[in-house]
Structure formats: structure tokens, C-alpha cells
Amino acid sequence: MTTPSNEPLAEGQGSKKLHFVIVGGSLGGLATGLALKSLGHDTTILERNPVPLLQDQGAGIVAGGDTLAFFKRYNRCDQKFAVGSKRRQYLDKDGSIVHIEETPQNMTSWDLTYNLMRANYDGIENPYCKVPEPDPAHGKATHLHDRQVTDFKEEGDGIRVFWKSGKGEEGSTYGNILIGADGPSSTVRKILEPGVERKYTGYCALRGTMPESEASEAAREAFGERFTFFHSPGIQILAYLIPGKDGTVEPGQRLINFVYYTNFPEGSAELEEIMTDKNGRRRQITMPPGMTDEAAWEKQRQLARERLPPQFAEIVCGTKRPFVQAVTDVISPQHEYMGGRVVLIGDALAGFRPHTVASTSQATFDAMIYADYIAGKISKEEWKKNTIGFARYIQKRGVDMGERSQYQNLSLQEYVDDRNVASVPRELEIYPEWATAF
Numbered sequence: 001m002t003t004p005s006n007e008p009l010a011e012g013q014g015s016k017k018l019h020f021v022i023v024g025g026s027l028g029g030l031a032t033g034l035a036l037k038s039l040g041h042d043t044t045i046l047e048r049n050p051v052p053l054l055q056d057q058g059a060g061i062v063a064g065g066d067t068l069a070f071f072k073r074y075n076r077c078d079q080k081f082a083v084g085s086k087r088r089q090y091l092d093k094d095g096s097i098v099h100i101e102e103t104p105q106n107m108t109s110w111d112l113t114y115n116l117m118r119a120n121y122d123g124i125e126n127p128y129c130k131v132p133e134p135d136p137a138h139g140k141a142t143h144l145h146d147r148q149v150t151d152f153k154e155e156g157d158g159i160r161v162f163w164k165s166g167k168g169e170e171g172s173t174y175g176n177i178l179i180g181a182d183g184p185s186s187t188v189r190k191i192l193e194p195g196v197e198r199k200y201t202g203y204c205a206l207r208g209t210m211p212e213s214e215a216s217e218a219a220r221e222a223f224g225e226r227f228t229f230f231h232s233p234g235i236q237i238l239a240y241l242i243p244g245k246d247g248t249v250e251p252g253q254r255l256i257n258f259v260y261y262t263n264f265p266e267g268s269a270e271l272e273e274i275m276t277d278k279n280g281r282r283r284q285i286t287m288p289p290g291m292t293d294e295a296a297w298e299k300q301r302q303l304a305r306e307r308l309p310p311q312f313a314e315i316v317c318g319t320k321r322p323f324v325q326a327v328t329d330v331i332s333p334q335h336e337y338m339g340g341r342v343v344l345i346g347d348a349l350a351g352f353r354p355h356t357v358a359s360t361s362q363a364t365f366d367a368m369i370y371a372d373y374i375a376g377k378i379s380k381e382e383w384k385k386n387t388i389g390f391a392r393y394i395q396k397r398g399v400d401m402g403e404r405s406q407y408q409n410l411s412l413q414e415y416v417d418d419r420n421v422a423s424v425p426r427e428l429e430i431y432p433e434w435a436t437a438f
């Protein structure tokens, strides 16, 4: 597998200065913007959110090898990025450890990742880090919020991207290449591939955090610098430490982050209940933090006490701002369109189930390898095979892991094996032919 190189760019590489229009200003869009501006190209991010900074959901992400490699390559802020976990461990229903894998892993938070990327991309001041000095070799980096992209069309040598704002303004931005980094419900993808659907899988991830300082000794022991799991039929819960307020990784100030998968069949009263917010509005995919209906969440607390080991029940019951994600599947058959004028990356290309812990890795990998291709360091075929191979192979793995975990009764060893497979470093994966065929 190709690994994005860390070599400095040779002078004259990617000699034609391009303007990239990037749809979506979350981690995928920012990663791509940062990688391309570092090559000296101009980039404009169009983000539909009406406020200048995206609001986090306060939750964790596993910082896989590609995410760490991306930060090594592009992060110019002096800020520790991740909390280390020394091992993975599995609990039984009583809360006793029944299995240990000595596997180190790095965990971080979405908000720290986002704010570091913003500081590096367009120099936005934030409490997370000191903004680095501008680099004169970098291209122009523009971030525009309240720009919902609605359409695009080829024009001359490039592409015109149409948007509207929340105030009803309409406009367009012209560039050489359009990058669709607009997430699993991507508008760019819908225009190119109207037949591709995002489908609900029949279960949700209930998510939240709790300050480690508020946790009992038993919970701190279970989750302190450990990646801890519990499985039972139809249920999987895992938890780990992530950075706390303003990205601090100081012991005592970090957060315990949990992801609790549980089945809510399509069309069931339970699904309607958990996805209807405190104002009575039915949310389709995500119930944002602070919006859960109190009676619906109280029922989940009760179920957590009955079904989970005590340490896990404590953090589920103790979280103050739970949120819910309906787990979905979506993948685009291709990632390059119109002879390379439109490219899909990250969740817009393939929305993985969270069991893969690979969504941010995909976004950062897609950004790095695309930058390598644009810089002339790798061939078009290498770029295409690696990007689509990752998307197809890991998307399928997520489906398999999720179906096994939520709908089959597996032995502990099978759960452990599934998790170990998901931790294989990307560069050691051997993609089957179906994953890379065009």
C-alpha cells in the first residue's frame, strides 16, 4: 500500500498554481485544504454552517496512524494532540476484566482536531493552541461559512460551484477543481450519483462524555488510559479518555468518552422515541447534544443500569449532554468525476460505521494522498487505487463488524478478533481485487 510521503516538496513540483473549491469545512475539507495550501495552491472552503466555527459534539475520535501522520506533516501548532491508551480490555457484566490485549492506541477529541486544523489552515485564533506564523510558500486559504452548495457545472477549464446562504443570497465560486468533502449526505455526490442512498442499519450509537474528575474510582480504574469494551447480544459499548476543556491532556482534567451501540429497529416506537428531540422534532440521523428528550434518555439510563457493567452504567447515567447517531451505510462507486475536475473525499466518498474507528483516518489519508498526486509524487493510478481501495475495503469491514456485533451472538474471542482486525495499520492491509477494480 502506498504511504503518503513526508518528504519536502521539490521546487517546481505541481508548478501550475491551481484554485481548489472545497465543499464542507469539517475535518475532511480542512485536511484537504491544509494539504493543498501547503503545496502553494489556493483553496476556498464553502461550509453551509451559519457560524464561523463548527460546534463540536464534545466527543472522541481514535487517532489512527494516518491521522497522526497527517498532524506530523502539517500541524505547526505546539500542542499535544492525543491521549495515549496503553491497552484494550474487555469487561463482563459484573465489571470484572475478562480479557486484555496489550495494544497501545491514541485517542483525541473532535474539537481539538478541528481547532488545530483551523489554526493551521486559516489562522483562526482559538483557546486550543497558538496560531502559527503564516508561511509565505503556502497558497491562499479562504474559509466561507453560511455557503450551502446546491449545484456545479463545468465552465472553461474549470468548474463553477453554486451556493446559497441562510439569508437567501445566491452566488457562485469558480475554481479549477471541486472537492466534495461534504460528509455522508453529500450534495456533490447526490448530483453525480443520484442512485446512491444512505441507509439506516437498525441500530444507533448513544454517545457522551463525563469528566474523569467526577467518575468513581472504579470507573477511573476501568477507563484510565485504557480502551475498554463490553459486548452482549445486540449491545456493544466502549469507552476511552479524550482531551478535556480547550484540548487539555492533563490527568484529572480529561473526559471519559463512550460509544454505546444498541438496536432500535427501523419503524419501531423505540427509534421514534430516541430520535424525537425535547421540542418534539424528529431528527433523522443525529440527535445533537443537549437536545435529547429527558423521558427518552431516562429510559436509556434505566436500561443501562440493567444491561451494562457498573462502570459503563455510571458513565452513561452520568453524562450531562448525551447525543445519538443513527448508524448508517453509504458508499459512492467512484471518487473521481469529470476527468478529475470533481473529487470526493472522506465521508462523502464512504461513510463508515463507527466500529472501524477509521472515518478521520480516511479523511486525512485521502487529503494526503491526493496532495501527493497533485504534487506529482505518485501516479494517478496509485492515487485512485489507494483511495478507492481504502473506502471500499474499510466500508465493507464496518458493515461486517456491525452486523456481527449487533445481530449475532459471538464468543468473546470473536469480538476480540474483529477488533484486532480493525487495528491493522493501513499500510499492512492487502486490498482484494474487488476493492481496487475500476
Ligand SMILES: Cc1cc2nc3c(=O)[nH]c(=O)nc-3n(C[C@H](O)[C@H](O)[C@H](O)COP(=O)(O)OP(=O)(O)OC[C@H]3O[C@@H](n4cnc5c(N)ncnc54)[C@H](O)[C@@H]3O)c2cc1C
Binding pocket: 023, 024, 025, 026, 027, 028, 029, 046, 047, 048, 049, 054, 055, 056, 057, 058, 059, 060, 061, 109, 110, 111, 147, 148, 149, 150, 181, 182, 183, 184, 185, 186, 187, 188, 345, 346, 347, 348, 359, 360, 363
Ligand atoms: C460538527 C461535527 C461534529 C462531529 N463530531 C464528531 C465526533 O465528536 N466524533 C466523531 O467520531 N466524529 C465526529 N464528526 C464526524 C467526523 O468529522 C467525520 O466522520 C470524519 O472526520 C470525516 O469528516 P468529513 O469532513 O469527511 O465529513 P463530516 O464531518 O460529515 O463533514 C461534512 C461537512 O460538510 C458540510 N456540508 C454538508 N453539505 C454541505 C453543502 N451542501 N454545502 C456546504 N457544506 C456542506 C457539513 O456541514 C459538514 O461540516 C463530526 C462532524 C461534524 C460536522
